[in-house]
Amino acid sequence: MKTKLTEMLGIKYPLIQGSMQYMSLAELASEVSNAGGLGLVPSMAFPNVDALRAEVRKMKSLTDKPFGFNISLVPEVVIPQMIFDYINVLIEEEVPVIETSGQRPGNFIKPIKEAGIPIIHKVTSIKHALAAQADGADIVTVIGTEGAGHPGLDQVPGSILWAKAAEELEVPVLAAGGIVDGKSMYAAMSLGVDGILMASRFLASDEVKAPRSFKEKLITLPETSTVLTMKSLRNAMRVVHNKQAQRILDAEAAGATLEDLMPLISGKASNIALMEERYDDAQMTVGQGVGRIREIKPAREIVAEVMADFYATHDYMKDLVGKD
Incomplete structure (x- = not known):
């Protein structure tokens, strides 16, 4: 499958595994990358630059495919000097992709741009998406209110944000929030985005760093939880x-x-x-899509299942249209 996203990042499928603090480490992210998507690791899960550098090298030992590291720019939590120190490590180690989130990236992305590393920036509104594009982000992820983590205060569903972002932005757009399978991926991409970011589904993977009992609890939760x-x-x-x-x-x-x-x-x-x-x-x-997650599987199987479901949904839609 080819989209602007796959061509820009050199990946097989337009599917990115969302960064999950302390949980989506090299073991998970490498498996997603090996399966044809793009795995992301949260840089701020590591207490210092040495630990971060070690995780980057671990990723390189586990996959020869593109992967990325997230840098949180939340000013109340991370001091600017630490952000730049971590960015420098990612540049020195030639990380293929860097994702930023938490505030406008403009004050931090200059060294990343100079290094020629593609930058994904994650936002929760069209206003912030346009600002990220203006700041130089190469790809913008837009999260609907369904999403886990920080989905913003506006509480606008992803289906509205994704379509509008695809219409108004010039850079590739990723849809995030409530996407847990091929059907929801197909629905998002039908609105014009170039790919998806999926996180909560990977919480029920073998490789995510969490107790088995957590994963078993997760797959029982309803969408109202x-x-x-x-x-x-x-x-x-x-x-x-x-x-x-x-x-x-x-x-x-x-x-x-x-x-x-x-x-x-x-x-x-x-x-x-x-x-x-x-x-x-x-x-x-966890996002509201948790209500549709019912199995714990290896990450590679999750990626394969999502893509098979995507193509099956496409066949269903073609048959539906053919019945006119």
Whole structure:
């Protein structure tokens, strides 16, 4: 399959595995890349530049296909100097693709552009998509409100954002949020985007760094099981509506500041709780598409299944049109 995305990144399928903090490490990302997609690893999962460099080299040992690393630009969480230090490591190690997210990329992408590395920037609105394009992003990912992580405050469905982004942007557009199989991929691409970013589906993969019990819990969740926390911080986060999420919502309702909320919203603390199987003490980031995830599989099988489903859906649509 050829799109502007596959040609720009040198991948077989226009399918990117979303970066999931602490969970989508080299073991998962390399398998997605080996299957024909593009695997992404979150740089900020690593405590220092040496650990990041080691993970990049691990990726290179596991795949000879294109892959990428995400750099979070969230100013409240990551100091600018650390961002530049991590970017420098990715440039020095010749990472094939870099994804940025969290704020406008303009202040950070100059060295990436100079190195000739394609930049994907992730946004939640058309306004931010146009700004990212103006800043020099080569590809823009647009996340609908269905998505896990930080889907923005506007709460606009992906189907509306993706179509509008494809109409208004000149650079390739990726659709994200609620895409878990070939049918949802087909639906997104029918709106004019050049590919998809899919994260929550890979939470139910063998290679994601999480306990088996988490994955087994995940595939039982309905589409109504998530909630948006952190809206008071203007950084809404879609997570499973468990006891920890309710603690955050209660604190926000009581007027908690960022400092007050940090012990509750800490990604590191949540990951420790998750790895210890204390699920009511963890923010479990997952999108509304979780209601359609029902099997735990190897990442390569997930990619193959998505693409087979995509082509089967295309055949169904051709047959449907042929019945006119």
